[in-house]
Amino acid sequence: MSGDPVGNDILLSVRDLRTAFDTMDGTVKAVDGVSFAIRRGETLGVVGESGCGKSVTALSILRLIERPGRIVGGSVDFGGRDLLAMSESEIRDVRGNRIAMIFQEPMTSLNPVYTCGRQIAETVQAHRSVSRAEAWEKAVEMLDLVGIPDAGRRAKQFPHQMSGGMRQRVMIAMALSTDPDLLIADEPTTALDVTIQAQIFELIARLREERRMAMLLITHDLGVIAEMADDVVVMYAGQVVEQGDVRSVMTDPHHPYTRGLLASIPRIGERRHRLEVIPGVVPNPLNLPAGCLFRRRCPYAMEICETPPHLTDLGGGRSSRCWLDAEGRAPEVTLPEAAHG
Amino acid sequence: MTSDSDQTIRERWVASPSPAGGGTTRAGDPASSVDEVDLTPVRTYWELVRMRFRRHRPAVISVFVLAILVIYAVIVPLTTGEGYKDPNIRKVWDPAEIVITFDPFTVEAFAPLGYDEIGQNVFVRLAKATQTSLVIGVAAVLIIAGIGSFIGAIAGFLGGRVDNLLMRLVDIVLSLPVLFIILMIVSFFGTGDVSVVIIAIGITGWTLAARLIRGEFLTLRETDFVMAARALGVHSRRIITRHMLPSALSPLIVASALGVADSVVAEAGLSFLGFGISPPEASLGNMLNNAQTYFIRAPILIVWPGLVLILIVLSVSFIGDGLRDALDPRQKIESGS
Numbered sequence: 130m131s132g133d134p135v136g137n138d139i140l141l142s143v144r145d146l147r148t149a150f151d152t153m154d155g156t157v158k159a160v161d162g163v164s165f166a167i168r169r170g171e172t173l174g175v176v177g178e179s180g181c182g183k184s185v186t187a188l189s190i191l192r193l194i195e196r197p198g199r200i201v202g203g204s205v206d207f208g209g210r211d212l213l214a215m216s217e218s219e220i221r222d223v224r225g226n227r228i229a230m231i232f233q234e235p236m237t238s239l240n241p242v243y244t245c246g247r248q249i250a251e252t253v254q255a256h257r258s259v260s261r262a263e264a265w266e267k268a269v270e271m272l273d274l275v276g277i278p279d280a281g282r283r284a285k286q287f288p289h290q291m292s293g294g295m296r297q298r299v300m301i302a303m304a305l306s307t308d309p310d311l312l313i314a315d316e317p318t319t320a321l322d323v324t325i326q327a328q329i330f331e332l333i334a335r336l337r338e339e340r341r342m343a344m345l346l347i348t349h350d351l352g353v354i355a356e357m358a359d360d361v362v363v364m365y366a367g368q369v370v371e372q373g374d375v376r377s378v379m380t381d382p383h384h385p386y387t388r389g390l391l392a393s394i395p396r397i398g399e400r401r402h403r404l405e406v407i408p409g410v411v412p413n414p415l416n417l418p419a420g421c422l423f424r425r426r427c428p429y430a431m432e433i434c435e436t437p438p439h440l441t442d443l444g445g446g447r448s449s450r451c452w453l454d455a456e457g458r459a460p461e462v463t464l465p466e467a468a469h470g
Numbered sequence: 471m472t473s474d475s476d477q478t479i480r481e482r483w484v485a486s487p488s489p490a491g492g493g494t495t496r497a498g499d500p501a502s503s504v505d506e507v508d509l510t511p512v513r514t515y516w517e518l519v520r521m522r523f524r525r526h527r528p529a530v531i532s533v534f535v536l537a538i539l540v541i542y543a544v545i546v547p548l549t550t551g552e553g554y555k556d557p558n559i560r561k562v563w564d565p566a567e568i569v570i571t572f573d574p575f576t577v578e579a580f581a582p583l584g585y586d587e588i589g590q591n592v593f594v595r596l597a598k599a600t601q602t603s604l605v606i607g608v609a610a611v612l613i614i615a616g617i618g619s620f621i622g623a624i625a626g627f628l629g630g631r632v633d634n635l636l637m638r639l640v641d642i643v644l645s646l647p648v649l650f651i652i653l654m655i656v657s658f659f660g661t662g663d664v665s666v667v668i669i670a671i672g673i674t675g676w677t678l679a680a681r682l683i684r685g686e687f688l689t690l691r692e693t694d695f696v697m698a699a700r701a702l703g704v705h706s707r708r709i710i711t712r713h714m715l716p717s718a719l720s721p722l723i724v725a726s727a728l729g730v731a732d733s734v735v736a737e738a739g740l741s742f743l744g745f746g747i748s749p750p751e752a753s754l755g756n757m758l759n760n761a762q763t764y765f766i767r768a769p770i771l772i773v774w775p776g777l778v779l780i781l782i783v784l785s786v787s788f789i790g791d792g793l794r795d796a797l798d799p800r801q802k803i804e805s806g807s
Binding site: 225229230240241251 | 695702
């Protein structure tokens with residue numbers, strides 16, 4: 130499919146990942162042949178509408194897919210080993226140790242019956258041979274690092290005694306306590322209010338910089354991608370429809386879906402009567418249209434779109450799954466203004 | 471009952487938001503006044519548990535009642551030894567007597583509840599019976615909670631086919647007529663043996679605990695914190711024992727409290743039918759059975775073991791109720807500040 134991005138210091142390489150869910154009405158291909166790669170220290174953003182397979186992709190990488198879901202095929206190469214082929218105990222050592230994950234819901238992702246410090250200490254103890262006291266010390270140190278004031282005292286508190294932003298900081302502290310090579314952040318700020326969101330992203334960006342950690346950032350917010358990511362993968366209905374470096378994707382989107390996403394961002398200082406929207410909804414995964422999955426919502430739909438397009442390499446690490454690009458004739462259309470200067 | 475007590479607890483908290491609790495940080499404490507809005511006093515988990523438990527009035531009273539019964543059931547048989555079996559032909563049907571001698575705890579000297587039809591000291595005999603019942607209740611409930619949480623946890627955690635299989639096993643056990651199974655086990659392995667009675671009650675009574683734990687585990691399995699623990703590489707066994715079981719503690723405690731009550735009643739029923747603990751050994755059941763024979767002659771003999779039985783069952787249930795509320799860290803003690 131798409132060639133490996135330039136640079137050979139690749140940390141994680143996902144190839145043709147396929148994850149399906151067996152439902153009563155049939156099999157849903159939640160992730161259908163997704164490929165991408167993350168270099169050491171780089172941030173890859175995954176963007177798309179709800180239900181397009183972003184989270185399932187992340188969970189599949191760590192093999193956290195549970196019945197009725199199953200990983201059907203593909204490979205996830207991490208540091209020279211295929212995570213999908215590992216034994217249960219090997220993958221357990223990767224989880225939380227080399228690849229850590231933070232979830233959407235800080236309110237419920239912490240165990241309510243243990244103190245925050247103890248939960249961090251548990252993660253440390255699960256992967257490092259340290260004493261209880263050392264693990265606790267590490268927990269307090271991590272809480273301090275993520276900007277929780279009076280960390281020693283806070284460590285002894287239960288999650289319900291903290292605010293949402295605090296809890297997400299605790300989750301970050303927990304994820305980073307083992308110094309992972311890759312952090313998977315699955316919409317880490319969706320449940321938080323806007324000012325806290327900014328703080329959390331600032332924190333993540335700072336820690337990532339300090340520790341030269343790679344990150345897989347899942348979000349539906351293109352603004353966040355523009356701010357945080359180096360490269361971006363745009364997903365639609367379980368497939369990658371466009372990928373490339375953030376700047377060029379944002380300024381020169383190729384796939385009509387990416388264009389639609391960019392056009393639907395409201396901008397300050399611009400008079401518009403209505404916000405642009407992409408008409409229609411993501412197709413029912415049980416009943417996907419033949420051909421291009423975006424065809425029914427696409428303003429440029431053509432006859433050829435009834436044949437499924439393939440991911441076309443556009444050079445410079447960019448690719449797009451659209452016949453417009455495959456045919457080598459980008460249409461004359463007014464592109465939305467650059468979202469990112 | 472349950473939601474009622476929850477409600478009253480909350481109401482009390484709203485009414486008196488600052489409970490008297492030792493070792494708390496007060497607002498305005500220099501250590502916590504710097505740049506923090508949150509002045510939640512930091513209490514340890516067990517301080518919170520104690521505070522919440524004390525809010526539950528019936529449970530607190532029950533602790534005292536049960537404590538008195540336990541002391542009674544330990545001290546009296548300890549000082550009188552086999553005295554509960556001793557018949558005394560001269561004392562048959564003697565009413566209550568307390569003879570203060572230099573040695574007040576001799577059988578002849580201290581009989582506030584009088585003597586029964588063969589001259590056994592009812593006070594001493596009742597103590598031994600209480601002891602037997604409590605031992606059976608606690609031991610049986612350990613078996614019940616053990617089997618119940620093991621099967622429930624596995625079914626709930628693994629789900630799917632294993633869950634189906636184990637739950638059908640529960641259905642099978644539930645569909646059996648429990649009393650007859652216990653009777654069969656007891657009459658096969660030896661009537662009158664306390665450990666046989668314990669095992670018989672234990673292996674037939676775990677179904678409720680298993681169902682409750684399984685239900686709780688099914689919910690817990692889907693929670694984000696279990697997923698987060700898995701994503702952080704925590705071993706399944708540890709997730710079950712450290713993350714899920716403590717959260718499933720409430721139903722386990724309820725099941726255990728009911729289990730103690732049920733076991734005590736089951737033993738009484740068994741002995742009443744003559745299959746449990748038989749005389750000269752003492753149990754609440756055989757004392758009741760015996761008293762029934764002489765109901766016209768001495769109706770008071772039914773009252774004492776009956777009263778103890780009721781007190782045990784009630785106080786254990788109340789304590790279970792209070793414990794469940796107190797042990798749940800999710801239950802907030804502060805009125806929203």
